[in-house]
Amino acid sequence: MTAALSSDARAHGHETSAISTPRRLLGLYLLLGFSAGLPFYMFNAVLTLRLARHGVDIVIIGFFAWIALLPTFKFAWAPLLDRCDVPGFSRFWGRRRGWIMLSQLGIFLSMVAMAFTSSxxxxxLTALFAILLAFWTTTLEVAADGWRIELAPTQAEQAPIVAANLWGYRSAMVAAGSGAVLVAAWADWTWAYLVIAVAAFAPFPILAAMRPEQEGAVGRSRALIAGTLASLVAIFAAAIVTAAFGWALLSAIQGVGFSAKTNVTPIVLAIALLPFVALAVALPRIRRLPADALATMSAFAAPYVELFWHYGYAVLAVLAFVSLYRMGDVLTLTLSHPLWNEAGYSLHQIGVADGVVALSASMAGVALGGWLSTRLPLVWTLAIGAVTAAAGNWVYVWLWHSEPAAFVLYISVAIDQFGNGFAGAVFVVYLSMLVSPTYPGAQYALLSGFAFLLPRLLAGASGTMQTEIGYDGFFLLSGALSFAAIFLLPVIARVKGRTPS
Structure with missing residues (x-):
């Protein structure tokens, strides 16, 4: 990647000129949400179902949920997207769109690779290509989130864009989940991944046809060729680095005797506490920093130090709250599909549940959550979201103890997806209001990534937990963890950041 020659403000100004009306902005984020949502299910819920159908042990399936940890660490490369351009693409279409186009190429090739290793x-090898798919999907989200916060800095402006983005995201997740499962039922998993790969790539030519960063710019074809070649080099390099790191990590894990029989839950909980301990130790020093100290820090450190300096010790309560709030949704996504498979539901029934049922319920939840976010204080909508998310987990206890019937599956999925959509919309608005307009992309990446650190760590241990407490105990626990976020709301409501004196 090449360092940007123009200032950030100038680059952002050029890129925003390509969106001339609020309607086009909503349409853009509907498209970007769709583009990011399609691959998410393919390395998550669909993959767990695929592994379950191939007879992979439930504990191993749980370990695959750790692939979803990758977005948690997106803060590590988010500053790169704020300050660097993609050769070819960014010169013509701007920095944000350049990264989005690179990411879509990475998503397409990773999913094709997953298709041809679908046995x-x-x-x-399955894990390698799933990790690459998760990496490029996350990179797409980082670029889109930073741009969204810059374009719409207030709560009133954020709510409709968040709703449009989540409509696209969730409709794509449903389309991927339902479409892939139905194609697998009719053909096989190879065709399922190929079909979704083509669908995920569809926004690329739309972006390529958009107006350039600067009016009157020439060389669209040259920029497209140069950007594609540079992107292929970056994608290949990412694959080599990931494969090498994965081999080293697997060798180390096997060397210490770690296996599917190891009880990983205590280890996971200990690891989850480390960021809180480290931050608590560092906060006194950060709080003593003068405001002008941020200007002398590196581009990587400044966004995160500013966030902790701004909120002080209250950031610990914020991080605890965001860690709990989406807990149930993440744990449910990990084991819901293996649950349906073990309960005796067919691929066709699962496809329908993941399709029209999940889509309509999720869209209703997103719409209501986005609308209430413009009408009520966020603390109230966050409370409602916690309750609906918990109910979406607890309903699977009823499903597990009921005789397999289509209506039981469809009602359960509808309740789950409505709560997931509502809580998701409110949560995105809340996180967007926490970040500084000076560092929107990097700070949002940190907060949204940290929000899923503990849930996704525990998701990797979900197979181990299921073998100990069963499916009913697992979903009772996951719902209770989501509901527990309510008890932190009185503290969250009083959090105020300080300003430079």
């Missing part, structure tokens, strides 16, 4: 005969 899962080599689980390390």
């Amino acid at each position: 899962d005969e080599s689980l390390p």
